[in-house]
Every structure is written in structure tokens, then in C-alpha cells.
Amino acid sequence: MNVWKFVLIVLAGALAGGAAYAGGPGDPAVASSDNGKYADKDGNPTYKISGEGVVDWYTFSGFRRYHSDCHVCHGPNGDGSSLAPALANSLKTMSYADFANVVTNGRQNVNAANDKVMPAFGTNANVMCYLDDIYVYLRARANNAIPGGRPPSHEDKPEAAKQADASCMGTK
Template identity: 55%
Template sequence: MRYKSLLAVSALVGAGAVFAVGGSSGAKAENDPVYVVQDGRVDQHTFNGYRRYGESCHRCHGPDGSGSSYAPSLTESLKKMSFEDFSNVIVNGRQNVTKSQNNVMPAFGTTEDVILYLDDIYGYLKARSDDKLPRGRPKRLGDDS
């Protein structure tokens, strides 16, 4: 319940911040969060997504969403995954029991640092997935360096 209302709020915030829409491939619903990349530079949301990814997901999913021997490449996953499916996996976690390996995607449903910024994380990964962002730390719009 609580999560649902959080998502509704963040979807509204996300929609208000849009001024350039990225993301056309894959299953995309109208209210999916979007990213902004202009001349190779990202907006605050996308940059925040990069930072949050680094803090909470990188250790399993590898640098820049590229995957590891333990967890799948999220730049690949987002070519097919809707924001709703993405959110469900992160809130509830998932365990692949069909493989010989027993790799676990933890549930982040009570981790505010992740749940509050799900649309930023999705936006960042979607930009990577759409090939709009190179690997590494993105430059920010309005930054001189």
C-alpha cells in the first residue's frame, strides 16, 4: 500500500520534470519515467539514478548496468522490461531457482534510498539501454567540467 502511493507520487514528479523524452525501444508505458540527455550531458534525475545505481546495484549488476557473472545486464533487461516489471522485481526481489546457480535478487521494498529513487535509477539504466549514454560517470547539464 505504502509503496503504491510512493510510486504514484514519484510518477507525478517525474512527469513534471520532463523536457526531452528519451526511450522508445522496448515496452514503454505512457507514464514510464524518462531521462534527459543533451549533448552527452544528463539532468539531475538521470545523474541521481547513476549515483544510486552505484550505491545499491553495481556490486551485483556490474559497472554501468553491464552485468556480471552473478547478475544479469540491466542495459539488456531494459530493452524488454517495462517500468512496472522493473519496479516489481526491485520491490519484491526474485530468486532464480531454475538454474543450477542460486542467485538472489534482494527485495528493496523497505530500502528508501532505492524505492524513493526508482524512477531515477530506471531513467539512468534506460538511457544506457537505449545507447544514449556511454559507460562511466555522466557529465551533468550545466557543469563546465
């Protein structure tokens, strides 16, 4: 597994994104789609929720990934806990690039009054291969597009997601 590939992708994203969208996440409305993956008008990943709460595959996948790697600190449904902030709130103002940067590199807020450490996930394929999935899930939560809990129904897993699993997770 080539960890540096992730680091470069995220760095490039941070540079491009930092300049263009420093103001925040922007409008989450779907502007384009590619093989079941949706993007907003700035090209950042976004969610799509159709009638009766049917979520796109990546939002569903992000729900699962979030609840396997993040919820112990950030609480179920992105609602926060005494250990770490509510990401359903953070993503109201945080850009995609800033999100990717914190998750990849971690962040520390340690001083006399605080001992808060966000671990760096840059070498964890279970997180890095699904960074966009986790992002769109939390973006949907931040915009109240889905309630807490497991989405009752989702679009089929796109072929592109199957291929990405194989190449990113190294199971080819």
C-alpha cells in the same frame, strides 16, 4: 517511514502499467516534462540528454544510486557480472512496471543449477525513494543514449527533487 505507501504505489503502477504496456518499455522519447522530470508518451519516466552529454537531474541521480546499491551484483554501468544480469540489456525489453515489481519484491531463481537471488528492496528508502532515477539511468544505458561512467554534466537539481528527498527520506 511508511513502507506500505511504496508497496501500494508500486502495486498500482504494476496494475495500470501491466495492462497498458505489457509489450515492453516502448519509445523512450520525451513527450512531457514536469519540473525537470521527463516522461515518455505512455507517462513512464524517461531520460533527457542534451548536446554535449548534459543529462537531466534524475538520470544523474540514478547513476549515483545505481552505483551505490546495485552495481555490486549487476556490474558497473549496468553491464552485468557473473552474479547478476546486465540491466542495460534487460531494460531493452522490460517495462517500467515489471522493473518496479522486481526491485520492490525481489526474485529468486534457485534450483539444482542456480542460486540466483535478487533481494527485495521494498523497505529500503535509499532505493525506493529513487526508483524512477535508477530506472531512467538504466533506460538511457539500454538505449545507448549515454556511455558508461559518470555523466560529465547534468541539469540543476529541481526544486521538486529537493522536496521529494525531504518527504520521502523523512528528513523534513
